Amino acid sequence: MVERREILKGIGVAAAAAATVTAATEEAKAQASVALGPVASPWDPADPKIEGRMNVAPVPDDYFIPGRFAGKTIIVTGSARGMGEVAARRLAKEGANVVGVDILADLGASVIEDIKAQGGNAVFLAGDISEDAVCAAMVKLAVSTYGGLDGALNNAGVMDALNPDEPIDYPNQKDRVMARFDEAGDEYFDRVVKVNVYGTFYSLRHEIRQMIAQNRGGAIVNVASVAGIRGFGGTVPYVTSKHAVQGMTKTAAIDCAAYGIRVNSVGMATTMTPMFDRAYEIIGQRRETSFADTGIGLYKSMSLLQFSDQKKRGSTAAEQVAIMLFLLSQEASNVTGSTYNTDGGFTIF
Numbered sequence: 001m002v003e004r005r006e007i008l009k010g011i012g013v014a015a016a017a018a019a020t021v022t023a024a025t026e027e028a029k030a031q032a033s034v035a036l037g038p039v040a041s042p043w044d045p046a047d048p049k050i051e052g053r054m055n056v057a058p059v060p061d062d063y064f065i066p067g068r069f070a071g072k073t074i075i076v077t078g079s080a081r082g083m084g085e086v087a088a089r090r091l092a093k094e095g096a097n098v099v100g101v102d103i104l105a106d107l108g109a110s111v112i113e114d115i116k117a118q119g120g121n122a123v124f125l126a127g128d129i130s131e132d133a134v135c136a137a138m139v140k141l142a143v144s145t146y147g148g149l150d151g152a153l154n155n156a157g158v159m160d161a162l163n164p165d166e167p168i169d170y171p172n173q174k175d176r177v178m179a180r181f182d183e184a185g186d187e188y189f190d191r192v193v194k195v196n197v198y199g200t201f202y203s204l205r206h207e208i209r210q211m212i213a214q215n216r217g218g219a220i221v222n223v224a225s226v227a228g229i230r231g232f233g234g235t236v237p238y239v240t241s242k243h244a245v246q247g248m249t250k251t252a253a254i255d256c257a258a259y260g261i262r263v264n265s266v267g268m269a270t271t272m273t274p275m276f277d278r279a280y281e282i283i284g285q286r287r288e289t290s291f292a293d294t295g296i297g298l299y300k301s302m303s304l305l306q307f308s309d310q311k312k313r314g315s316t317a318a319e320q321v322a323i324m325l326f327l328l329s330q331e332a333s334n335v336t337g338s339t340y341n342t343d344g345g346f347t348i349f
């Protein structure tokens, strides 16, 4: 009889093999079926042995609730692409006046122009949210253009010290991207903390000042990550920064409660955006070098829903934005200081 320890070890090997999409090789599949036996083969989309199996269908990309934010002015940082872009577009469709902010000036401006061309109300500020003056300017722009501020989605963030559109060239960027703890560079740590921690702090500070001065309440959502709840190997500044976002959310909620301002955060796992593509490009290029570690850092990278999905689908930006907008809306009137684990079950699995 096979020892229980051996089976668990086998499952561990199989799970580690499944931890990245790129690692789902034939060899991993063989290991998995040895480890898991005839009852489950989660890597085989057409496994006839699992009756009734189905995937969770994502909210449609073009879904929106007409009029929900009519007349409300909402800042979206990181509005040029990824989740911020989807949020800016959907908010405008739901009637909001959108103030988009992004360090990618041309792309950011073109998204806002497109929103306007489709009949939405939107303005754009090109800038780096790690600068206090930019965060002051975005609030000022909301007030000067639309007369005040009702909500904010503090979404801009980075995983590394590269410019968001800088081509990935791992061998020449080692000191500025993900690295084992002892090899993490100063520039890498500084930039991620500057954008994700200081940027969120500066954004919140100016937004809250304005909302308190207006005396009409408001709602703020900070974008954290599953990395704000648990550790991830090789990403010390990112994990540090997202834990900080969770802490700032709770503290801001307390300081704002008596002014009718709610502050919440969301923490997603893999979401299919340019940031995700770039992270996998770095990991892929790193594999081509002499880089070697224990592999523990990548042991688990899939959420429960991603793992159970036949195509190993990560979450869509639209799925994330649906919850962000719910938290910004009046439907969430009794929710503040909370962390919404929009992570497909990652943190319970």
Ligand SMILES: NC(=O)c1ccc[n+]([C@@H]2O[C@H](COP(=O)([O-])OP(=O)(O)OC[C@H]3O[C@@H](n4cnc5c(N)ncnc54)[C@H](O)[C@@H]3O)[C@@H](O)[C@H]2O)c1
Pocket: 077, 078, 079, 080, 081, 082, 083, 084, 101, 102, 103, 104, 127, 128, 129, 130, 155, 156, 157, 158, 159, 164, 195, 199, 223, 224, 225, 226, 267, 268, 269, 270, 271, 272, 273, 274, 275, 276
């Ligand atoms: N994609 C994922 O799997 C994932 C998982 C967990 C958390 N998140 C978080 O979600 C948020 C959005 O991520 P995304 O996946 O849409 O990323 P993305 O890189 O596709 O988009 C982020 C946007 O923020 C902008 N930005 C970056 N730094 C900025 C700065 N200093 N000032 C102004 N704008 C800046 C970028 O130019 C870009 O337009 C981030 O905070 C990220 O950490 C993403």
